[in-house]
Amino acid sequence: MRVRRLGRTVTRIFDDALRPHGLGIAQLSMLVAIARAGPLRPFELGCILDLEKSTVTRNLERMLAHGWIRSTPEAGGNGYHVELESAGRALVQRAYPAWLVAQERARRELGEALESAMRKASVGGRSV
Amino acid sequence: MRVRRLGRTVTRIFDDALRPHGLGIAQLSMLVAIARAGPLRPFELGCILDLEKSTVTRNLERMLAHGWIRSTPEAGGNGYHVELESAGRALVQRAYPAWLVAQERARRELGEALESAMRKASVGGRSV
DNA sequence: CCCAGCGAGTTGCATATACAACGCATGGCA
């Protein structure tokens, strides 16, 4: 399936550009989502990013280990929320230029592929 | 990134539809590729599917273990090639209807999403 | 007041995927 291949390629492009900063596109996406949505609970993060809750749990673990985020127990007993640590904020700042470059590269390299994949998948042709 | 999310969703839809048959879209794709391209070496498979060689090695391992494919050493010394076992061929036949259903469902559910993702990514807008 | 069920999070397990480092055979080149 073209869409899946496309996803892999995009992931490679971004991970590649972000490698010097020590994180991948999955983690950067989560950091940005947390930055934007303020302190929030894992569950909400899952909704925003369309990720299974267990995936969120484990990605958060890694980012906690790096000190990029902080987690605070929810007042009302169970659950907790996460927010950016200053290290996380700094990292996002630092990685932003690389992200831009990757964005540009993806657009350049995949414009056509995206276009044709979309046509195949949503208009009419056979998709594999 | 929308493209990645889209890829995940597509994967879920197909894996879901194929689950009763005991394989996922990644494996089905490989089976079909092998069926089409005849006996071929792992490396070529990687080129066709745009997968890293180590990924190919390990996916082939799993499919070998299932008895879906057979591997034969290359005449000229090193390397080998793989081809479908009859079980593999039968499986592809059996799974085909489910694949069709998933295809339809993906088209229905993602047509718009694909369209907009493609527009954002290849025309102009900010992509995250 | 107690219990059943629900919702959020965790854990076990499996797959898919990639990069880096290594192994091994082959083929050209000195």
Added chain:
DNA sequence: TGCCATGCGTTGTATATGCAACTCGCTGGG
């Protein structure tokens, strides 16, 4: 002829991802 570069495959390691089963605390019904 013998050695090195190159190409294909494997192995080590790490992420990302999902499903299923479980836990635990709250909350609404009785």
